[in-house]
Amino acid sequence: MLLSLVCLAAGIGGLLLRGWPSAARDPVVLTMWHNPTGHQSDALSEAVDRFNRSVGREKGIAVIVTTIAKSEILHEKLTSIALGDPGAPQAPDIVVAYPKSVAPLVARGALVAFDDYFSSKELAAYVPSFVEAGRLADGGLYVFPIGRSTEGLIVNRTFWDRFSHETGTPLTELATFEGIVRTAERYYRWTDARTPEVKGDGSAFFMVDNPFNLVQAVFAQMGEALFVDGGLNVRSPVYERVWKLLFEPAVRGHEAVYKGYGTDLAKTGALLCWTSSTAGITFMPKRVVYADNTSEPVEFELLPFPVMEGGSKVAMQRAGGFCLFRSTPARQAAAVEFLKWLTGPEENLRYVRGTGYLPVTLSAIERARETWGEGAEGIQKSYIETIGIMNRDYRFLPQSPVENYGELEIRYEGRMRRIATEARKRYRELLPMGPEEAWRAATEGAYERFLE
Incomplete structure (x- = not known):
């Protein structure tokens, strides 16, 4: 599939280059791999097209x-390249990727750091935390920001208003994780009571799209380090606190356990809110379709990322960045030319608008605050308001550069989901003996198994 896509793209590129001025008769043709989300695919394709028809045409790129x-x-493909597998695909010139995916490539010297291509004055124009997030273990800048997202809480406002009106639950409960857990229990009971003929059919209230991101953010909120000696800080009380935060609601049915995105469940009304990348706002449906094929229009809202009670305001910084494979000086310089064009304030604003991403230069951030609110409505309006609040009040935490990040993430989330799912099934089977007795029997030794 990848090979056919590359061949197709090359054919399109050949058509594009016909008719270029003689100065660009032998252009540098760069290949770029990208895994898009939401509208980001169209945004990047459109940006590349603008570049190819303007600056690229003028400079032969x-x-x-x-x-x-x-x-x-x-x-997988980047790992295959890093390991030098016999069947590995040919490396592109550019890849948009996360630090966890490119760390093995850096270790093998396959990527080029951007430090030699940007002066300190040029780098000062970018949001400092966005730049620092792209520095890996050796201090080199290997993942350059082209757009950044963070995480927030997406809420089905139609469902919330209905629930809040009948129960008196204030929206401020969603500002903390403990408040969300309290509200989830209340919501489960409220939805269960709406069908008195069927007991125990309450609905899940919330979900966490990325539990590993959540545990990182909470550790930072509480001022502790999650990563120690190549592993996780399981001795910290915060580690067990996060476990309890996610495990008990999942077992009791107040939280959805799902290997996917909250958006999937929200489309059928299966939950009310979930932590998500801000880029997730581009996937919101306009209607909820229920199991009986009835539907209703709904509105969604983005709220700031919740905080653990007693903690400071910290949220994860998300989105991959621009990574440059080692090739020839001419190809590398051409790729940097494209990068500087894409992250220039005017073009970067155009690229990220509508994607749920933030521009990456300080001047573009300021211009976004001044102009994006004009005519915005619905979740886009709440996105602009929430990002303004978070830019002012939050610290954004970059992904850790530890080399085994991906392995730790898979292990943490896999164990959490597996143990919670098993306990949930057992809990439901034992419910006839009573909720508390079922809880104790279904969850005995669960945390110890999680730590194994």
Whole structure:
């Protein structure tokens, strides 16, 4: 599939380059791999097209984008390249990827750091935390920001208003994780009571799209380090606190356990809110379709990322960045030319608008605050308001550069989901003996198994 996409892209690139001025008779044709989310695919393709028809045409540079449908596939291909597997695909010039995917490539010297291509004055124009997030273990800048997202809480406002009106639950409960857990229990009982003829059919209230991101954010909120000696800080009280935060609601049915995105469940009304990348706002449905094929229009809202009670305001910084494979000086310089054009304030604003991403330069951030609110409505309006609040009040935490990040993430989330799912099934089977007795029997030794 990847090979056919590259060949197709190359054919399109050939058509694009016909008719270029003689000065660009032998252009540098760059290949780029990208795993898009939401409207980001169209946004990047449109940006590349603008570049190819303007600056690229003038300077003899053409960029061809290959879209890779799943981030897991992209990660596998990059790992294959890093390991030098016999069947590994030919490396592109550019890849948009997360630090966890490119750390093995850096270790093998396959990527080029951007430090030699940007002066300190040029780098000062970018949001400092966005730049620092792209520095890996050796301090080199290997993942350059082209757009950044963070995480927030997406809420089905139609469902919330109905629930809040009948129960008196204030929206402020959603500002903390403990408040969300309290509200989830209340919501489960409220939805269960709406069908008195069927007991125990309450609805899940919330979900966490990425539990590993959540545990990182909470550790930072509480001022502790999660990563120690190549592993996780399981001795910290915060570690067990996060476990309890996620495990008990999942077992009791107040929280959805699902290996996917909250958006999937929200489309059928299966939950009310979930933590998500801000880029997730581009996937929101306009209607909820129920199991009986009835539907109703709904509105969604983005709220700031919740905080653990007693903690400071910290949220994860998300989105991959621009990574440059080692090739020739001419190809590398051409790729940097494209990068500087894409992250220039005017073009970067155009690129990220509507994607749920933030621009990456300080001047573009300021211009976004001044102009994006004009005519915005619905979840886009709440996105602008929430991002303004978070830019002012929150610290954004970059992904850790530890080399085994991906392995730790898979292990943490896999164990959490498996143990919670098993306990949930057992809990439901034992409910006839009573909720508390069922809880104790179904969850005995669960945390110890999680720590194994």
